[in-house]
Amino acid sequence: MTMKLDRSWKERVEEIEKGGAAKYHEANEAKGKMFVRERLALLFDDAAWKEDGRFANAETEGLPADGVITAVGKVDGRTVCVLANDSTVKAGSWGSRTVEKMIRIQETAMKLKAPMFYLVDSAGARITDQIEMFPNRRGAGRLFHNQVKMSGMVPQICVLFGPSAAGGAYIPSFCDVVIMVKGNASMYLGSPRMAEMVIGEKVSLEEMGGASMHCSVSGCGDVLAEDETSAIASARTYFTYMPERYSSRPPEAPSVPAVETDLEGMIPANQNAPFNMHDFIDGIIDEGSFYEIKALFAKELITGFARIDGRAVGIVANQPKQKGGVLFHDSADKAARFITLCDAFQIPLLFLVDVPGFMIGTRVEQAGIIRHGAKMVAAMSEAVVPKISVIVRKAYGAGLYAMAGPAFEPDACIALPSAQIAVMGPEAAVNAVYANKIASLPEEERPAFTAEKRKEYQENIDIYRLASELIVDDVVPPDQLRDVLTERYHLYENKEVVFSERKHPVYPV
Amino acid sequence: MEEIKASMAGNVWKITVNTGDEVKPGDEVVILESMKMEIPIAAESAGTVESIVVEEGSFINEGDVLVKIQS
Numbered sequence A: 001m002t003m004k005l006d007r008s009w010k011e012r013v014e015e016i017e018k019g020g021a022a023k024y025h026e027a028n029e030a031k032g033k034m035f036v037r038e039r040l041a042l043l044f045d046d047a048a049w050k051e052d053g054r055f056a057n058a059e060t061e062g063l064p065a066d067g068v069i070t071a072v073g074k075v076d077g078r079t080v081c082v083l084a085n086d087s088t089v090k091a092g093s094w095g096s097r098t099v100e101k102m103i104r105i106q107e108t109a110m111k112l113k114a115p116m117f118y119l120v121d122s123a124g125a126r127i128t129d130q131i132e133m134f135p136n137r138r139g140a141g142r143l144f145h146n147q148v149k150m151s152g153m154v155p156q157i158c159v160l161f162g163p164s165a166a167g168g169a170y171i172p173s174f175c176d177v178v179i180m181v182k183g184n185a186s187m188y189l190g191s192p193r194m195a196e197m198v199i200g201e202k203v204s205l206e207e208m209g210g211a212s213m214h215c216s217v218s219g220c221g222d223v224l225a226e227d228e229t230s231a232i233a234s235a236r237t238y239f240t241y242m243p244e245r246y247s248s249r250p251p252e253a254p255s256v257p258a259v260e261t262d263l264e265g266m267i268p269a270n271q272n273a274p275f276n277m278h279d280f281i282d283g284i285i286d287e288g289s290f291y292e293i294k295a296l297f298a299k300e301l302i303t304g305f306a307r308i309d310g311r312a313v314g315i316v317a318n319q320p321k322q323k324g325g326v327l328f329h330d331s332a333d334k335a336a337r338f339i340t341l342c343d344a345f346q347i348p349l350l351f352l353v354d355v356p357g358f359m360i361g362t363r364v365e366q367a368g369i370i371r372h373g374a375k376m377v378a379a380m381s382e383a384v385v386p387k388i389s390v391i392v393r394k395a396y397g398a399g400l401y402a403m404a405g406p407a408f409e410p411d412a413c414i415a416l417p418s419a420q421i422a423v424m425g426p427e428a429a430v431n432a433v434y435a436n437k438i439a440s441l442p443e444e445e446r447p448a449f450t451a452e453k454r455k456e457y458q459e460n461i462d463i464y465r466l467a468s469e470l471i472v473d474d475v476v477p478p479d480q481l482r483d484v485l486t487e488r489y490h491l492y493e494n495k496e497v498v499f500s501e502r503k504h505p506v507y508p509v
Numbered sequence B: 001m002e003e004i005k006a007s008m009a010g011n012v013w014k015i016t017v018n019t020g021d022e023v024k025p026g027d028e029v030v031i032l033e034s035m036k037m038e039i040p041i042a043a044e045s046a047g048t049v050e051s052i053v054v055e056e057g058s059f060i061n062e063g064d065v066l067v068k069i070q071s
Helices: A002-018 A022-030 A036-043 A096-112 A127-133 A141-149 A167-175 A192-199 A205-211 A211-218 A228-240 A277-282 A329-344 A362-364 A371-380 A400-404 A424-442 A443-460 A465-466 A477-490
Strands: A049-052 A067-074 A077-084 A114-120 A156-165 A177-181 A186-188 A224-226 A291-293 A301-308 A309-317 A351-354 A387-396 A412-415 A420-422 B003-004 B010-015 B028-034 B036-040 B046-051 B064-069
Touching: A002 A192, A002 B046, A022 A387, A036 A067, A036 A077, A036 A228, A049 A096, A067 B010, A077 A096, A077 A443, A096 A114, A096 A127, A096 A141, A114 A167, A141 A167, A141 A465, A156 A228, A167 A186, A177 A211, A177 A400, A186 A205, A186 A211, A192 A205, A205 A211, A205 B028, A211 A224, A224 A228, A277 A309, A277 A351, A301 A329, A301 A477, A309 A329, A351 A400, A351 A477, A362 A371, A371 A400, A387 A400, A387 A477, A412 A465, A477 B046, B010 B046, B028 B064
Parallel strands: A077 A114, A114 A156, A156 A177, A156 A186, A177 A224, A309 A351, A351 A387, A387 A412, A387 A420
Antiparallel strands: A049 A067, A067 A077, A291 A301, A301 A309, B003 B064, B010 B028, B028 B036, B046 B064
16 A cells, blocks of 8 residues: 555656646747756756745646646755746646645745746746636735735846746746846737737737847846746856845955056046946956846946945946936936845945936936936935945036945945046037127137137046045045955945835836 | 948038948948947948048938948
């Protein structure tokens, strides 16, 4: 009797762990997709992870584990919760037990205050189960409700391997980070087939909801991975910058020296000429530690995690090489989101400023640049983690404000000798103030007059003058910047500030 | 055929290629002037400059075609 039971248990487990029918495994393999259990083996540190609800729907033919694996295990030596769709089982669709399992693993994550990984590869709701999984209290809506509740409590990390369709597309959208596999991952509310039926649009999946589009155009994707292995490796790397929960700190790593770079030499004296801010970042952070978020989206602003002397920082930097480093609606939105993420998880912020201001013109006004700019200013303003702004070169207009200027209580606003802080640059300012005067002068006298006025203007906004007026806290040569930042972040480590007394702000979204 | 478009609104400051020139990805073809900044615009694919659609000094909006490249 025992023997039979044993065999039966073993057979059942083997059946479940095989996933769906062989043809679905083959179809996935042809697309370069791994079986869900292989993905989990890559994500976890070791095989000692514990799965719940393994026998879900095991009595029904073809629905092993009901198409989702939920488990607790170790990543980077820390306990995490994971849900992973099995696309070999009814295309990873959600039945009633699928949804119940997903809700339960979220509840476990909340009880343990453990980070939550979502390995998504799902066609969405299983229409045949809709009464059991769609409208009820513990239906799919609860997944999103839980995600919102968990946001900022524990890291929520999404790796998207295949589709995340219709309502399912909101799972990534409520995560802190979305890593998408090029060519296979997609997010969309209505499929191309539905778009053709309902609105008459003919469009490809890649164009409408593909990984490359979301990582470069919509901004819904944060990291574009070449394949599944690098996507999982990327999720593990991301996690090394994260604490386990809001109340703990990100782990430290051994200090690595920065790349040897001539920081001073790379900054062009001409404020209007571009240079590559990535090179500047490399010159101050631990070599190889930069993990960029939204590298392909709104490139005029760089956001990413790095380490300085082994400690995690979140960098927000203008990129003069792209669109002159001007702030646009998308870059403001990108910054707001990243700053909020850092502030939620005790990651100190570093602003590297070289900004001509916010973009002007009809296009951006119609796109709501004021509304999006307000998001960035609000997020930066209420961030209470250690916050340092470094004026690398120019900081004009509201650009100074959005990049943690002196009024926004940075722990320090440091200027390099190349810094220039003003409402606007010398050319624009002289034109604005003396336009009538210049027009009244004989043409041959104009160049000399404007040159003289620009010189006066430059002297007026000289950085040492601004330092003597206590506008910046210090002026530091570029070759000392890394050391200064290391020491200052160390000194600000125990900063504790309650920003404002209230329930929550009325977000300028 | 690649259409190189303006990444933002501004003025065409300098056109740095001529019709018939060979370009590689990353080669600068036009420099815009916007927000007092120099905005270099580069080719994304290799090819020959087929036509230059804009003139130096003219206003262009975001997304306007500047140069056409025949690959």
